[in-house]
Amino acid sequence: MIGSVADVARVVLVDLQWVILAYFLAVNLFLLVLLVSSAVEMRRHRLEVWQEGRWRLLSSEAAPSISIIAPAYNEELTVIESVRSLLTLAYPRLEVVLVNDGSSDATMSVLTEAFDLAPIHPVFRRQVDSADVLGVHRSRAAQSLVVVDKANGGKADALNAGLNIASGDLVCAIDADTIIEREALQRMVRPFLTRDDVVAAGGTIRAANGAVVRHGRVAEARAPRAFVPGVQAVEYLRAFLTGRLGWNRLGGNLIISGAFGLFRREETLAVGGYEHRSIGEDMELVVRLRRRAYEQGGPGRVEFVPDPVAWTEVPSSLRVLGRQRDRWHRGLADVLWRHRDIIGRRRYGSLGLVAAPYFLCVELAAPVVEAVGLLGLVAGIATGAVNWPFAVLFFGVAYVLGLAMTMLTLLLDEWTYRAYGGLRERLVLVAFSLLEPLGYRQLTAYWRIRGLVKYLRGDTAWGVMTRSGFGGENAPAP
């Protein structure tokens, strides 16, 4: 009896490992499809924008107006630099709406002093709900800057308050410490000029931790040297250059980074703005916008534009990074649960048939499958059900194939934007890529599983994200 139970367990373990192996093979093949799609899309895009007269936008009265909405919570260290860099973006008809979300530090007083704020009473319509607005101020020094002081309500709430106040045809939602490259908006507005069906667009985010930042601008792009931010720099390159860009050809994106996204204001207000109760509020809004297009008509396309770039400080400690990845995964689970009725439904086109199932079966499920696979592998080896060649094959498919994808992404970046500069930076990224599968990947799987368990238990808290501010001229030593 015991022998037959052990035999059954052995068979289950072996079969399970084969299933998981097949899963990883399928996932990596799909990622390869994304990579190829991304390369094709990149080539098309670069040919289309070659020597484009983008500068004409600066003097065009036909260009749509843009309101940048930047929520800020306890950002006293970085907010002045951030606002200054926003005010000097090269775009005509630009408004900057900074929303102070009930900061307990000196964010508001720092802003008041730096930008000579004066209270105003604008005529605006409260189309989406938000926590109480305590005051609205305009800068006497920079007329295009509006500061909204409100009671604390979270990021989504702050964005909604900004949406009510903003006056632009398009709204650009960013994080307060995001540094946007000077011409980024000129590039990111392009899909809205060339198509009627675009409702939102996203741009590339890069890790600013190793960069030299002067006067609110990235003066010198460098790869981070520390392991934690460095490996995230690789992840971001992979996510944006391969993932997001590839989806342009496969039915459109489901995510626009909350750190840098451009939306049609009218449509965003029509769907009710950002959902307060969701911790994945940026993804949730995109899904709702796309749904609305299928259900009621109107623009619903979400484009990723590879060349506008925003820089952000990524977590430099494992503890903060773990909280972030935990929260992201809870957000993903939340969005997929809220919109579970679109999954697999033809009515929702590529959204329901391709994008949503992918995010469910791959993005959400992958860490669980990975964990089960690893544990099963260990158990299998211990019981003799699985031999070493299989274990090596498993590692090869699960991790080394992913490493190959990362290398190909770095190659794509080398051919195009060279995100972090010269050869030395490239080699630093290669080194982090090689180290990524040796513990870091597994750690992120653990954090994501932790997030999923928390979500299933009903935990929707944001957690504390600590920031140290940009390095300014004293960038970390190589």
Add this chain to the structure above:
Amino acid sequence: MIDSRLVLTVLLVEAGVVGATVLILVAHGLLLGGRRTRRDMRSARARALLAEALESPRIDSAVILALRALPDEERVELLTETGRSLTGRGRARVGDIAGVAGALSSAARLAHSRRWRARLKGARLFTALGGGSEHLRPLLDDRRPEVRAQAVEWSSDHATPGVIARLLDLLVSGDALARYAVRDALQRLGPAAVGPLEQRLAAVSGAQAAPLLRAAPPLAAAGMLPDALRLGQDGHAGTRAGAATLLAALGGERAVSVLETMLGDDDAAVRAAAARGLGRLMAWPSATLLAERLGDPAWDVRQGAALSLRALGAPGLLLLRRTLEHEDRFARDIARQVLDLPGTVEPFLP
């Protein structure tokens, strides 16, 4: 249970991909570094000679040789960057130099290519360097929207009646890519576009007129008034709203009279455009009619009317203050907001 050779093969292939990628990265990086240094030196020399040539009455062979020594891509980049930075005689000079250096003949060849990306390149070159009418005019009818849009951009510096007529065709054609480019081009063409736009407005009605009316206000001219008045009574709401905006740009007694009538339109967008228009025209005799719209069910109309009243000065402010006692709470609310008073609906601090 599993063949070791299979495992070895898989690992070797993966290691090969990883290793090859790293090698290519390193090699490309080294190559790029070397190329960049050589390119910078060549470009710097060509750039300096080009700058001198722009000031000189004749085209020196040294600048032509320096430009021809550059790879195609670099030569094109240098010439287009320089061309875009200049206007008038300076830009024409760059075009002359580009012609002698062979860049314009390259652009012409590209503009007639069967590949649309090559045609797009050719169109971009001519846009930056000027000239090329015989090559670019046909591209306004190109089958690719990207190429058409670039030809539209080129046309803002090369206006002829035929070109402008084609731009107006594209404006009403539903081609999203061209529409922005056409509106921008028409604004840059300025007075040259007014006559053709007037003629086109006279010939359209209904939904077709709406895009023309959206492009018209920056070019508003007296000759557009009769058609703006006519289109203000069109059956299509978008056209009426566009007509209201154009009437506000044109001004005059008749325009004000029609705008006042449009304050009672069935469509909120038309009422809002009319309300804003009366404020823009400082039509203070219309103040009473504007005040009636403070209780309009549509927010945009209430806002437009309230801001217009504020813009009218004393008569408008008087009516706004009276509205603070209005029985309609929405009217009271908008009046309060515009008069900058704290209220119970929106909790502002004083």
